[in-house]
Amino acid sequence: MNSAAPGAKPMAEVVVAPTPTPSPVPAPPSFANWTTYGGNSEETRFSPLTAINAQNAAGLGLAWSHEFDTARGMEATPLVQDGVLYTTTSWSKVYAFDATSGNVLWSYDPKVPGETGFKACCDVVNRGGVLFEGKFYFGTLDGRLIALDAKTGSPVWSTVTVDQSKPYTITGAPRIAKGRVLIGNGGGEYGVRGYISAYDANSGKLAWRFYTVPPAKGAPADGAASDAVIPKMQATWAGDYGKLGGGGPVWDTIVYDQEFNQVIFGVGNGTPWDRRTRSADKGDNLFLDSIVAVDADTGAYKWHYGGSPGEVWDFDQTQSVILSDLNIGGQNRKILMQAPKNGFFYVIDRANGRLISANNYATQTWTTGIDMATGRPNETPNARYAKGPFVSLPSGQGAHNWQPMAFSPQTGLAYIPAQEVPMLYKSDHPFIKRDGGWNLGIELGANTLPNKTAQLKAVRAMLKGHLAAWNPITQKEAWRVQYDGPWNGGVLATAGNLVFQGTSRGTVNAYTADKGQKLWSFDAEIGIMAPPVTYAVNGRQYVAVMAGYGGGYGIGAALADNAGPRPNGRLLVFALGGDAAYHVDHVAPAPAVVVKSTWSAKTLARGGHIYEETCSVCHGGTARSSGVVPDLRRDPLLASKAGWNQVVIGGALSDNGMVSFKKWLTPADAEAVRGYVAARARNLAVNGN
Numbered sequence: 001m002n003s004a005a006p007g008a009k010p011m012a013e014v015v016v017a018p019t020p021t022p023s024p025v026p027a028p029p030s031f032a033n034w035t036t037y038g039g040n041s042e043e044t045r046f047s048p049l050t051a052i053n054a055q056n057a058a059g060l061g062l063a064w065s066h067e068f069d070t071a072r073g074m075e076a077t078p079l080v081q082d083g084v085l086y087t088t089t090s091w092s093k094v095y096a097f098d099a100t101s102g103n104v105l106w107s108y109d110p111k112v113p114g115e116t117g118f119k120a121c122c123d124v125v126n127r128g129g130v131l132f133e134g135k136f137y138f139g140t141l142d143g144r145l146i147a148l149d150a151k152t153g154s155p156v157w158s159t160v161t162v163d164q165s166k167p168y169t170i171t172g173a174p175r176i177a178k179g180r181v182l183i184g185n186g187g188g189e190y191g192v193r194g195y196i197s198a199y200d201a202n203s204g205k206l207a208w209r210f211y212t213v214p215p216a217k218g219a220p221a222d223g224a225a226s227d228a229v230i231p232k233m234q235a236t237w238a239g240d241y242g243k244l245g246g247g248g249p250v251w252d253t254i255v256y257d258q259e260f261n262q263v264i265f266g267v268g269n270g271t272p273w274d275r276r277t278r279s280a281d282k283g284d285n286l287f288l289d290s291i292v293a294v295d296a297d298t299g300a301y302k303w304h305y306g307g308s309p310g311e312v313w314d315f316d317q318t319q320s321v322i323l324s325d326l327n328i329g330g331q332n333r334k335i336l337m338q339a340p341k342n343g344f345f346y347v348i349d350r351a352n353g354r355l356i357s358a359n360n361y362a363t364q365t366w367t368t369g370i371d372m373a374t375g376r377p378n379e380t381p382n383a384r385y386a387k388g389p390f391v392s393l394p395s396g397q398g399a400h401n402w403q404p405m406a407f408s409p410q411t412g413l414a415y416i417p418a419q420e421v422p423m424l425y426k427s428d429h430p431f432i433k434r435d436g437g438w439n440l441g442i443e444l445g446a447n448t449l450p451n452k453t454a455q456l457k458a459v460r461a462m463l464k465g466h467l468a469a470w471n472p473i474t475q476k477e478a479w480r481v482q483y484d485g486p487w488n489g490g491v492l493a494t495a496g497n498l499v500f501q502g503t504s505r506g507t508v509n510a511y512t513a514d515k516g517q518k519l520w521s522f523d524a525e526i527g528i529m530a531p532p533v534t535y536a537v538n539g540r541q542y543v544a545v546m547a548g549y550g551g552g553y554g555i556g557a558a559l560a561d562n563a564g565p566r567p568n569g570r571l572l573v574f575a576l577g578g579d580a581a582y583h584v585d586h587v588a589p590a591p592a593v594v595v596k597s598t599w600s601a602k603t604l605a606r607g608g609h610i611y612e613e614t615c616s617v618c619h620g621g622t623a624r625s626s627g628v629v630p631d632l633r634r635d636p637l638l639a640s641k642a643g644w645n646q647v648v649i650g651g652a653l654s655d656n657g658m659v660s661f662k663k664w665l666t667p668a669d670a671e672a673v674r675g676y677v678a679a680r681a682r683n684l685a686v687n688g689n
């Protein structure tokens with residue numbers, strides 16, 4: 001087991017006084033833009049700007065901020081072109097600002113139906129758009145791809161990219177390749193068949209599509225670019241694999257690799273997670289958990305690399321793919337690097353997808369390393385939880401999730417927002433398909449947190465996060481900054497020897513890129529997941545980041561017991577000497593609603609099971625909310641059988657993302673859930689958690 005964390009000793013979060021230096025600060029170019037998700041075609045998230053640098057970063061301050069209309073998670077990468085800043089928020093809304101003053105130039109609401117929120121495994125987030133030839137392109141949660149006039153915000157075209165009767169969602173940012181807009185989709189927890197599509201940027205017409213898993217047994221070919229590899233895919237699947245679509249969503253990373261005229265994308269987990277129910281426990285299940293490269297013109301398959309063959313852990317391989325040239329063993333190699341959920345840092349040859357090197361960048365219990373001859377992980381004996389429950393590190397939350405990593409060609413280091421979130425995997429084979437929720441093939445409720453304060457504290461202490469500076473050539477950690485919790489923000493690296501990262505606790509920090517010394521910190525008072533960007537307008541450099549907690553882990557996991565409702569998300573923009581006023585109103589958590597128990601022990605157990613399998617993904621495991629959606633233990637409706645029923649069965653709040661569960665639950669089920677939540681509320685009143 002690679003149970004010891006690799007590399008250097010953790011570094012405490014201490015502020016190091018900047019060394020004064022007489023060297024003149026170079027003037028930034030009058031305009032420096034950030035027009036695509038990863039900042040440049042290699043998606044390094046490295047900016048050449050140096051006006052803000054390690055010598056003066058301590059002088060950063062807030063230049064302006066903007067409060068949005070939602071407290072749901074913020075994951076977008078803001079884009080900037082010629083003095084205009086574009087960003088997206090939860091519910092797929094778009095805003096354009098004057099990048100220097102923060103004045104709103106226009107906004108666009110695609111009016112995503114509230115009930116779509118139910119199809120989103122991981123909050124109603126949006127990770128941003130792309131600018132190309134005067135248009136701003138973005139995807140919507142309900143599966144549309146929309147082109148807006150970047151000047152006015154008026155729609156130019158809109159196309160539906162998914163079968164909207166199925167649980168597809170779009171949260172990822174589109175990319176541009178060869179005059180086409182590339183977009184994928186999500187839904188791997190519910191039951192979809194993943195694919196990536198290329199649309200003509202001018203007309204919105206479909207150019208090609210590549211499916212990441214084969215069509216269901218006996219179903220015809222798709223007439224898509226992936227048709228040619230259907231036999232290759234099918235040979236790695238078994239049983240009635242098409243029943244739930246198979247999964248394999250392309251929900252995040254897509255990179256256009258100009259040097260090889262190929263589009264490289266990351267493919268997500270299988271549906272259900274457990275291969276026993278997905279594929280008769282056989283096969284690698286191509287192209288789940290793989291990086292796939294296809295021809296940019298035709299979408300034809302070129303190569304793939306799969307890090308977790310035949311996976312059972314939700315090990316999406318969708319995390320940031322960064323392109324680079326590296327000198328490895330005296331040779332210039334055209335490589336990509338990736339640090340996906342499964343805990344390995346991969347360096348892969350872009351010419352053919354071959355693995356050059358790999359090492360674990362985080363603690364792992366599921367493997368003892370990689371067999372370099374085959375490129376396959378050496379799994380530990382019960383990693384597939386076949387002989388009983390297994391605690392895995394990393395888990396489906398990933399040793400690194402969608403929060404983008406950065407790479408500085410100056411330091412030669414990649415900066416990974418890494419974390420340790422263990423999970424207990426317990427198969428619920430034989431598995432019954434559930435239309436009203438997640439289809440994992442494992443018991444989510446097996447991770448129920450203890451009621452006793454001391455035990456709960458011990459479990460929470462296992463949840464960690466850190467910023468890792470990783471050398472892709474030596475495959476070793478150069479330094480790390482340890483945080484006291486997971487789910488921290490994406491990273492920006494700059495030529496000013498700086499890296500910027502926000503934290504789930506709500507700070508925005510600047511560190512030296514070479515050594516990880518903390519130079520500056522701003523308390524935003526709102527958890528941050530999104531990656532900062534930097535740009536220049538009229539000779540002044542700015543750093544911008546979206547603040548707003550939530551997302552897959554954030555929505556369902558309470559980091560503390562005293563969280564009140566989360567405040568609305570913000571856009572924060574910093575500059576040297578910035579001194580804009582900043583204030584966040586915090587609402588204190590309401591007291592527990594204490595209701596006398598009239599439920600039998602059997603009913604409470606049933607209610608607990610339904611709650612943990614169906615409600616916990618949004619309202620929090622063990623009914624402990626993170627504050628992004630209401631804490632049901634503190635909800636006045638808890639005291640009212642009829643009121644509770646009106647929401648849970650009647651759908652009274654469906655416009656706000658709380659659907660009716662009428663199709664899947666009876667009023668008696670809803671009442672049993674109320675009993676369980678009431679018990680949790682009494683525990684809150686007595687034990688404080």
Ligand code: HEC
Nearest residue numbers: 117118614615618629630635637647648653656657658673
């Ligand atoms: C996909 C996410 C999601 C799931 C799953 C979900 N909810 Fe909700 N729920 C929400 C959101 C969002 C709201 C807040 C709606 C609003 O702001 O009006 C909410 C609100 C509620 C409320 C009203 C709270 C208040 O403030 O008055 C109740 C009661 C509730 N949910 C119960 C449940 C139960 C019981 C389940 C499981 C059967 C469940 N929810 C599953 C997202 C979800």
